[in-house]
Amino acid sequence: AQSVAQPEDQVNVAEGNPLTVKCTYSVSGNPYLFWYVQYPNRGLQFLLKYITGDNLVKGSYGFEAEFNKSQTSFHLKKPSALVSDSALYFCAVRDWGNYGQNFVFGPGTRLSVLP
Amino acid sequence: DVKVTQSSRYLVKRTGEKVFLECVQDMDHENMFWYRQDPGLGLRLIYFSYDVKMKEKGDIPEGYSVSREKKERFSLILESASTNQTSMYLCATSLGDSGANVLTFGAGSRLTVL
Numbered sequence: 001a002q003s004v005a006q007p008e009d010q011v012n013v014a015e016g017n018p019l020t021v022k023c024t025y026s027v028s029g030n031p032y033l034f035w036y037v038q039y040p041n042r043g044l045q046f047l048l049k050y051i052t053g054d055n056l057v058k059g060s061y062g063f064e065a066e067f068n069k070s071q072t073s074f075h076l077k078k079p080s081a082l083v084s085d086s087a088l089y090f091c092a093v094r095d096w097g098n099y100g101q102n103f104v105f106g107p108g109t110r111l112s113v114l115p
Numbered sequence: 116d117v118k119v120t121q122s123s124r125y126l127v128k129r130t131g132e133k134v135f136l137e138c139v140q141d142m143d144h145e146n147m148f149w150y151r152q153d154p155g156l157g158l159r160l161i162y163f164s165y166d167v168k169m170k171e172k173g174d175i176p177e178g179y180s181v182s183r184e185k186k187e188r189f190s191l192i193l194e195s196a197s198t199n200q201t202s203m204y205l206c207a208t209s210l211g212d213s214g215a216n217v218l219t220f221g222a223g224s225r226l227t228v229l
Contacts, residue, residue, distance in 0.1 A: 009155070032214050043119070043205055043220035044158075051215045090157060094214050102148075102173065103218065105157035 002027045002095045004106035012112045013081045021076040021109045023091030032094035033074040034103065035065055039087045047089075050074060061085070081113045118142075119221035121206050127227045134193040136224050138206030145211055147189035148218065149173075149181060152203040161204075164189055165212075196228045 003026045013019045025031055032051055036044040048059025055067045065076045074091060088108050095102040122137040138147065146165050150158040160173030162181040170181050178200060182190045193200055203225050207218040 004157075034217065036218075036220075041222075043222045044207075044218070045220070046217045049215065049217060092158075102160050102163065103158075105159075107155050107157045 002093050002104045004091050004093050004104055006089075006091055006106040006109045008109050009107075010110045010112065012114060015083055015113050015115050016080055019078050019081040019085070019111065019113070021089050021091075021111060023074045023076065023106060024072050025074060025091070025093045026072065027093055031067075031072075031074075033065075033067065034092040034094075035059065035063070035074075035076050036090045036092060036105075037087050038090065038108075044090065047076070081111075083113045083115050086111055086113045119206055119208055119219055121204075121221040121224045123224050124222065125225050125227075127229065128196050129229050130197060132196050132228075134196050134226065134228075136191040136193075136204055136206075136226070138189045138191070138221055140187050140208045140219075142208070142210075143186070144208040144219075145186075146209045147183065148207040148209075149179075149189070149191045150205045150207060151175065152205055152223070158205065161191065193226075196226075198228050200226065201228045202226060 005024045034049045035047040038044045048057050050057045050067045058064045063078050090108050091106040092103040095104045118141045120139045148163040149161040159175050164170045164183040180192045203223050205223050206221040209216045
């Protein structure tokens, strides 16, 4: 069965510094990987995805993620954090059971960017 | 942009009450989902539907049922609410059956069962 781990409940970073939110996964077959963000009192928004091709994927709001097959990781990164990036971040992998329509989500990592 | 609208942002119900959570989308997405979000557990799938009148159980269907009579509307029903169903409920949609398709979420419905 597919699974996703986000080893950090909370990440704190100073504004202007680079940020990394970690994600590791376990899948059978080729992984389809996603990052979503949830701002306070809002639903989740799609940030970026890896399906195939270049291991470095660029997404919304200046975020990027690096797919590493040997380490089964898909870490989210941003070169310079903004206070407005403070939110809850979820990594997800496509679940090929359930007609291939489901996602398996990690527990989430709360990012706090300090001014 | 696809808009996914959940009818209630905040609800407070009593144990044993029947609860309806409604979700409406304004695009022609085939797939609709109900997730439950709890701190430290991420999102867990309750039910999903890939077509009108079709439904499939997710990971935690116990205590819930769903209805999809029209393509744009997917309802989650708690037949007899219990305190352990206090949670944030998220509706989502996606287009077609490509594995690359992303989920589009509603704003969520926070349910408190007293």
